[in-house]
Amino acid sequence: MELGSAMITTVEDFIERTQEANSDLELKNLFLATMRDVGYENAVFARAQHKRLVSIPWSEFPPGYLDTYQTMQWDKIDPVVQHVQTARGPFRWSDACIPNQIRKSQRTFFEECRELGVHSGITIPMRGPARETDLISLSFREKGALQADRSAYVYMVSVQYWLKYCELVDRRSADAIVLTSQEIECLKWCKEGKTNWEIGEILGISQKTVEFHVGNTMKKFGAGNRITAVIMGIKNGIISL
Numbered sequence: 722m723e724l725g726s727a728m729i730t731t732v733e734d735f736i737e738r739t740q741e742a743n744s745d746l747e748l749k750n751l752f753l754a755t756m757r758d759v760g761y762e763n764a765v766f767a768r769a770q771h772k773r774l775v776s777i778p779w780s781e782f783p784p785g786y787l788d789t790y791q792t793m794q795w796d797k798i799d800p801v802v803q804h805v806q807t808a809r810g811p812f813r814w815s816d817a818c819i820p821n822q823i824r825k826s827q828r829t830f831f832e833e834c835r836e837l838g839v840h841s842g843i844t845i846p847m848r849g850p851a852r853e854t855d856l857i858s859l860s861f862r863e864k865g866a867l868q869a870d871r872s873a874y875v876y877m878v879s880v881q882y883w884l885k886y887c888e889l890v891d892r893r894s895a896d897a898i899v900l901t902s903q904e905i906e907c908l909k910w911c912k913e914g915k916t917n918w919e920i921g922e923i924l925g926i927s928q929k930t931v932e933f934h935v936g937n938t939m940k941k942f943g944a945g946n947r948i949t950a951v952i953m954g955i956k957n958g959i960i961s962l
Contacts, residue, residue, distance in 0.1 A: 729755050732877045736955060739885045748889060749779055752882040759871055761859040763839055766886075769796075769854045772803050778890075783838035783862060798826050801844050806854050810946055811845045811876045814860075838862040843872075845879040848945050855883060873948070880952045898941050900959055907934040909960050912951045 729735050735755055742748040749766075756764055765780040765787075774796040780787050789795075796802045804817035818827070834840075842860030857879045900908065903924070910920040917931040924931070935947055944950040954960040 729758065729878075732874060732881070732952075733955075735878050736881050736952075739881060742885065742889070745778075745886060745890050748882065748885055752878070753781055755878055756859055756875070759875060760861065760865065761875075762862045763842070763858075763860040765858050767856055767858070769802055769805055769856060772806065773797070774802060775853070786834075786837045786839055789833075789837065795830055798824070798830055800827055801842075801858065805844060805846045805856050808844075808846050810948075811843055811872070811879075814842045814844065817844075835864075840864050843875070845876055846945075847880065847883045847949070848943075857883065877948055877952060880949050881956075884952060884956060898953075898957055898959070900938060900941065900954075901934070903930075904934045904938045904941075905954075905959060907931055908938055908951060908954045911935065911947045912954070912960060 729738060735751075738751055739748060742751060753764055763782050765777060765782065767777045767780075768775050777787070800817040800823065801814055804812065814831075818831075840861045840863060842858050844856055844858045847855045847857075859875065859879075903926070906924055907920055910923060915923065917935065918928050921928045921931045935950075938954075939945070939947065939950045942950050942953045944953055951960070
């Protein structure tokens with residue numbers, strides 16, 4: 722790991738370390754090392770549109786896997802690629818496989834993936850410009866499962882990677898975002914994992930009002946969900962680590 726060798730154990734640690742990254746390669750290596758600490762050996766960052774992959778900026782797979790995937794044009798039948806543009810948040814690959822609807826060719830596809838060292842993964846979709854959807858997929862080289870209490874950590878680290886990548890490579894820069902005082906308060910409690918009802922009780926406002934403020938915050942950030950909004954709030958200095 723080029724940005725130091727200490728293990729990252731919190732989302733806050735990862736955010737701080739990404740600020741030191743001066744290139745997309747440094748950022749990628751930091752992200753991959755962080756995911757290996759969780760147990761994921763395989764990873765890919767890709768862009769999808771109209772249920773097909775349009776580009777793969779980078780990948781970390783067993784030798785031969787990506788060549789086979791692209792040669793066979795597996796993205797045409799890959800249930801993950803088909804599901805990613807309608808998914809509202811991270812999902813396990815098994816969630817994209819409805820038992821009565823998965824085709825024989827798709828079952829064969831997953832079997833061949835496992836033979837090539839790509840097992841039981843998760844995918845984190847992130848909305849890009851126009852109709853593009855950026856995605857990060859993480860998986861094991863042997864049969865395994867992520868500890869349940871690490872799911873949110875993996876998700877938030879992946880979102881932070883994407884935001885920093887966009888900053889370094891796509892040079893996406895938004896105008897200064899201004900939140901109202903109540904939007905900031907709601908966002909702070911979202912960071913603490915509180916539900917809308919709990920936030921309403923804490924702030925002495927109705928659940929509907931909390932939903933309104935959280936929804937406004939997500940729109941201002943262009944965030945697809947509240948976790949992304951929290952990460953963007955931290956990056957913009959609106960809420961503290």
